[in-house]
Amino acid sequence: MADPTRPGCPRCAHGDTEHIHASPVPGVWDVLRCPRCLYMWRTSEPARRTRREHYPEGFRLTEADLANADEVPAVPPLRRAT
Numbered sequence: 001m002a003d004p005t006r007p008g009c010p011r012c013a014h015g016d017t018e019h020i021h022a023s024p025v026p027g028v029w030d031v032l033r034c035p036r037c038l039y040m041w042r043t044s045e046p047a048r049r050t051r052r053e054h055y056p057e058g059f060r061l062t063e064a065d066l067a068n069a070d071e072v073p074a075v076p077p078l079r080r081a082t
């Protein structure tokens with residue numbers, strides 16, 4: 001359920017966020033994560049990283065983008081030194 005005190009995800013506009021971490025000095029910043037696209041940000045970062053309306057258009061995602069996203073490629077085995 002969306003928390004009205006937290007803004008939605010800057011990258012995909014999902015309405016809910018997860019609270020991951022709080023600043024050592026209480027109330028300075030929080031680290032939030034989007035449960036849909038897994039974007040994480042600290043609330044003290046600039047608006048272009050924390051607010052949907054300021055997030056760069058070229059990096060914005062929609063629900064359809066996420067549904068059609070290709071699988072993340074597997075990391076190949078390490079090459080041995082020759």
Ligand SMILES: [Zn+2]
Pocket residue numbers: 009010011012013014034035036037038039
């Ligand atoms: Zn998101």
